[in-house]
Amino acid sequence: MIRLKVNGVEHSFDGDSEMPLLWYVRDKLGLTGTKFGCGEALCGACTVHQNGKAVRSCVLPMSAVQGAEIVTIEGLGKNGLHPVQKAWIRFNVPQCGYCQAGQIMQAVELLNSKAAPTDEDIERAMAGNICRCGTYQRIRAAIKAAARESA
Amino acid sequence: MNTNSIENVSRRRFLKGAFSAGALVLGVRFLPQVLWAAVREPLYGPDVKDAVFNPNLFVGIEPNGTVIIVAHRSEMGTGIRTSLPRVLADELDADWTRVKLQQGIGDARYGSQNTDGSHSIREFFDVMREMGGAARLMLVRAAAQRWKVSPDECETRLSTVVHAASGRKLGYGELARAAAKLPVPKKQELQFKPSSKWRYIGKSAPMYDLAGICSGKPLYGIDTSLDGMVYASIEHPPVLGGKVKSYDDGEARRVAGVRRTVQIPPFKPPYAFQALGGVAVIADNTWAAFQGRSKLKIEWDNGPNASYNSTEYRKMLEETARKPGKVVRNDGDVEAAFAKGGKIVEAAYYTPHVAHAPMEPPNAVADYREGKVTAWAPTQNPQAVQDAVAGALGIKKENVICHVTLLGGAFGRKSMPDYVAEAALLSKEVGRPVKVTWRREDDIKFDYFHSVAAMYMKAALGENGRPSAWLQRSVFPSLMSTFDANTMYGAPLEVGMGWNDIPYDIPNLRVENGPAKAHVRIGWLRSVANIYHAYAVQSFSDELAHVAQRDPVEYLLDLIGPPRIIDLKSIGYWNYNGNTEQYPIDTSRLRRVVEMAASQAGWGKRKLGKGSGMGIAAHRSFLTYVATVVEVEVNDKGELKIPRVDTVVDAGLVVSPDVVRNQFEGAAVFGTSVTRTGEITATNGVIDQSNFHNYPVARIADAPYYTKVTLVESNAPPAGVGEPGVPPFVPALCNAVYAATGKRIRELPLSKHNLKA
Ligand code: FES
Ligand code: FES
Numbered sequence: 001m002i003r004l005k006v007n008g009v010e011h012s013f014d015g016d017s018e019m020p021l022l023w024y025v026r027d028k029l030g031l032t033g034t035k036f037g038c039g040e041a042l043c044g045a046c047t048v049h050q051n052g053k054a055v056r057s058c059v060l061p062m063s064a065v066q067g068a069e070i071v072t073i074e075g076l077g078k079n080g081l082h083p084v085q086k087a088w089i090r091f092n093v094p095q096c097g098y099c100q101a102g103q104i105m106q107a108v109e110l111l112n113s114k115a116a117p118t119d120e121d122i123e124r125a126m127a128g129n130i131c132r133c134g135t136y137q138r139i140r141a142a143i144k145a146a147a148r149e150s151a
Numbered sequence: 152m153n154t155n156s157i158e159n160v161s162r163r164r165f166l167k168g169a170f171s172a173g174a175l176v177l178g179v180r181f182l183p184q185v186l187w188a189a190v191r192e193p194l195y196g197p198d199v200k201d202a203v204f205n206p207n208l209f210v211g212i213e214p215n216g217t218v219i220i221v222a223h224r225s226e227m228g229t230g231i232r233t234s235l236p237r238v239l240a241d242e243l244d245a246d247w248t249r250v251k252l253q254q255g256i257g258d259a260r261y262g263s264q265n266t267d268g269s270h271s272i273r274e275f276f277d278v279m280r281e282m283g284g285a286a287r288l289m290l291v292r293a294a295a296q297r298w299k300v301s302p303d304e305c306e307t308r309l310s311t312v313v314h315a316a317s318g319r320k321l322g323y324g325e326l327a328r329a330a331a332k333l334p335v336p337k338k339q340e341l342q343f344k345p346s347s348k349w350r351y352i353g354k355s356a357p358m359y360d361l362a363g364i365c366s367g368k369p370l371y372g373i374d375t376s377l378d379g380m381v382y383a384s385i386e387h388p389p390v391l392g393g394k395v396k397s398y399d400d401g402e403a404r405r406v407a408g409v410r411r412t413v414q415i416p417p418f419k420p421p422y423a424f425q426a427l428g429g430v431a432v433i434a435d436n437t438w439a440a441f442q443g444r445s446k447l448k449i450e451w452d453n454g455p456n457a458s459y460n461s462t463e464y465r466k467m468l469e470e471t472a473r474k475p476g477k478v479v480r481n482d483g484d485v486e487a488a489f490a491k492g493g494k495i496v497e498a499a500y501y502t503p504h505v506a507h508a509p510m511e512p513p514n515a516v517a518d519y520r521e522g523k524v525t526a527w528a529p530t531q532n533p534q535a536v537q538d539a540v541a542g543a544l545g546i547k548k549e550n551v552i553c554h555v556t557l558l559g560g561a562f563g564r565k566s567m568p569d570y571v572a573e574a575a576l577l578s579k580e581v582g583r584p585v586k587v588t589w590r591r592e593d594d595i596k597f598d599y600f601h602s603v604a605a606m607y608m609k610a611a612l613g614e615n616g617r618p619s620a621w622l623q624r625s626v627f628p629s630l631m632s633t634f635d636a637n638t639m640y641g642a643p644l645e646v647g648m649g650w651n652d653i654p655y656d657i658p659n660l661r662v663e664n665g666p667a668k669a670h671v672r673i674g675w676l677r678s679v680a681n682i683y684h685a686y687a688v689q690s691f692s693d694e695l696a697h698v699a700q701r702d703p704v705e706y707l708l709d710l711i712g713p714p715r716i717i718d719l720k721s722i723g724y725w726n727y728n729g730n731t732e733q734y735p736i737d738t739s740r741l742r743r744v745v746e747m748a749a750s751q752a753g754w755g756k757r758k759l760g761k762g763s764g765m766g767i768a769a770h771r772s773f774l775t776y777v778a779t780v781v782e783v784e785v786n787d788k789g790e791l792k793i794p795r796v797d798t799v800v801d802a803g804l805v806v807s808p809d810v811v812r813n814q815f816e817g818a819a820v821f822g823t824s825v826t827r828t829g830e831i832t833a834t835n836g837v838i839d840q841s842n843f844h845n846y847p848v849a850r851i852a853d854a855p856y857y858t859k860v861t862l863v864e865s866n867a868p869p870a871g872v873g874e875p876g877v878p879p880f881v882p883a884l885c886n887a888v889y890a891a892t893g894k895r896i897r898e899l900p901l902s903k904h905n906l907k908a
Binding site: 032 | 510844
């Protein structure tokens with residue numbers, strides 16, 4: 001039996017412990033904000049937080065999240081939207097939007113560890129997140145704006 | 152669009168449940184009355200459970216003041232779901248904060264819903280304004296009747312009718328009931344707002360779904376979930392047209408959560424939008440379906456396409472490009488001009504297949520019940536879904552309901568609904584709703600690929616290095632092979648994409664197209680044949696500028712020649728189905744974007760460091776004129792960076808400027824992927840690439856650091872914006888690489904070239 005917390009709520013799971021967390025949150029919990037893009041840790045669409053760290057849920061087996069605190073895009077804002085989500089909205093970052101939950105989760109981790117990231121910091125932190133629509137320049141601008149606002 | 156008639160459908164019974172009693176509802180017919188009426192079966196509305204209404208393009212005003220507008224085009228990131236309703240809302244003078252959108256289901260009564268070819272705004276702009284204007288006038292007339300004044304004394308402001316003289320006001324909601332009883336005004340009675348009064352058109356606004364997207368709401372096809380739904384993953388034949396010889400699912404069925412397997416029969420040629428066939432694993436969740444699938448043992452009969460090898464195919468294309476082909480335009484006498492001499496320059500260009508790889512892989516949910524199917528799909532073309540599902544199950548199109556979700560990217564892939572047909576076939580077989588999810592590997596291996604192409608170019612340079620003769624020939628397997636496997640030549644729409652419409656001022660000009668047979672599925676990919684055609688024409692132009700020792704911008708302007716209208720009626724040029732009076736090929740507009748882009752980029756003014764260079768290209772596609780300057784930096788190791796892109800766009804009237812800028816920023820990134828790493832190859836009919844490790848796409852550091860998009864202010868009729876950014880970007884990047892390194896890129900992608908000095 002695997003016990004974990006997702007967005008503050010306790011859950012237990014006794015299915016296939018090899019099942020990646022992605023499919024547990026999407027198919028079992030119905031939290032579909034976390035997206036499937038590649039299944040191989042190559043695109044970042046499935047990014048969630050495990051004990052505050054951004055991880056690729058598509059390759060994270062349930063056996064590895066015993067006792068973990070997981071936060072998905074649905075649980076990100078404590079009271080309403082998170083400042084990073086607000087910055088995303090202000091800069092009209094999304095096109096199709098499919099990658100953006102993963103981008104936002106990754107950016108939140110970056111800003112938690114670096115209050116004022118440089119371009120290089122941003123490129124390094126966001127390197128694993130593909131946006132096929134090509135919204136990178138707005139992502140960069142939104143991260144910087146969110147950083148300024150929380151400063 | 153002038154032939155459509157707007158109707159007052161407020162009191163139709165089918166609206167019950169969709170609207171409150173007393174709502175004013177207008178619809179518009181795109182089909183003749185007979186056809187429209189023939190579809191008698193009421194359909195379920197997307198957001199309205201248990202209510203039936205007759206879907207046609209409509210606007211409804213609820214007694215509480217909510218304005219409901221149907222979005223009947225698919226949203227894949229271009230903002231169309233927001234932009235078209237805003238056109239209507241503007242002419243209605245509605246308060247946008249009180250507008251609710253309802254996504255239209257697939258229905259022929261909307262007219263074409265195929266959201267491809269960058270034509271949504273162009274085709275529906277007028278009818279949206281007419282709907283808004285008609286509803287507004289009805290509300291004004293209702294208010295005037297109530298106040299016993301002339302409608303001319305009334306005006307509207309944000310969902311309110313105002314009688315200035317007496318200071319009286321009534322909200323649209325309060326007037327809806329009375330307005331619903333009035334006849335629809337004739338088009339001649341409508342008074343459209345002057346553009347100076349537009350509140351929404353031409354003003355930037357967030358996309359309707361923006362907050363939902365940023366907070367992870369279940370908006371996409373892949374987020375669909377139904378009670379009792381099971382999950383499917385399908386092992387497709389590795390080679391197009393292959394068949395299952397035999398298979399063993401013993402181990403697959405032992406995987407926890409796997410219920411059973413289902414064999415899907417192979418398609419009957421032409422493949423069109425049919426399911427590819429193969430073996431499906433049905434399970435209780437997506438992961439179990441994937442796991443079960445990896446345990447299948449299948450023996451395949453690969454069929455004749457197993458002979459497809461990209462290396463040999465390329466040779467064949469290149470050889471064909473050296474031989475005379477079908478002439479698709481012939482001005483003057485090219486042979487005579489070549490015979491006269493001058494400096495002869497030749498070049499051959501090659502571009503491989505590329506895959507769409509939208510971030511959301513193909514997926515669909517279908518629920519088959521008693522001869523009817525309800526499907527939920529991220530699709531660009533819900534009516535094609537109806538056809539594909541009906542065809543697969545042998546039922547009538549009217550018995551297929553297709554709900555359109557948001558699309559997590561599409562780029563053309565999702566106008567081909569094979570994956571929805573799969574879900575429907577499986578649902579019928581297992582008697583439950585089925586969700587089909589393609590893995591990324593399926594998406595890349597079983598795409599409808601952007602065509603591989605070889606281009607041969609030849610010019611004779613006369614005085615001042617100006618071409619006196621120009622010959623160009625392209626060879627590629629046609630899109631139309633989707634519908635006829637024996638297609639050998641490019642369709643008019645393909646040779647009409649940046650090829651026989653070359654807008655150059657050259658007296659002797661011949662354009663040809665050579666034969667090639669397809670061995671994989673070929674599909675529409677963002678800007679289609681324009682990509683390889685613009686790549687060849689604009690690269691060759693740059694090569695000639697250097698041979699002529701002239702500045703590439705100045706030379707490009709000379710090639711385009713004086714401001715004029717180019718008339719290509721005699722060659723049957725398709726002009727993106729746009730009327731040539733409204734949408735001529737106007738070289739003054741092409742010249743202007745070139746001049747503006749050059750000056751915005753500081754062409755010839757800005758000093759660039761060692762290893763840096765700028766390239767320019769210009770192209771008209773989807774009736775839009777675009778020029779792009781790309782700046783690159785190549786370091787000693789041969790690593791490339793793109794610090795800056797300047798793009799100038801003349802797309803006529805622009806409804807949503809910021810959304811359009813986002814499209815062109817994105818086109819630069821999409822073009823970066825195509826140019827730097829886009830390559831799909833086949834060995835013995837099997838696609839060699841499978842996921843983002845061997846089919847890399849641009850990541851944040853590969854993409855242009857900054858793309859500045861300038862929209863030319865224009866009152867010309869609206870044109871396309873989703874696609875036209877890609878074609879000029881690709882050659883502009885290659886020309887910049889040449890400027891920076893002296894290496895001419897005659898073959899894509901760049902990853903095959905060593906850029907080290
Ligand atoms: S889906 Fe997990 S990284 Fe792509
Ligand atoms: S917004 Fe479409 S993939 Fe990023």
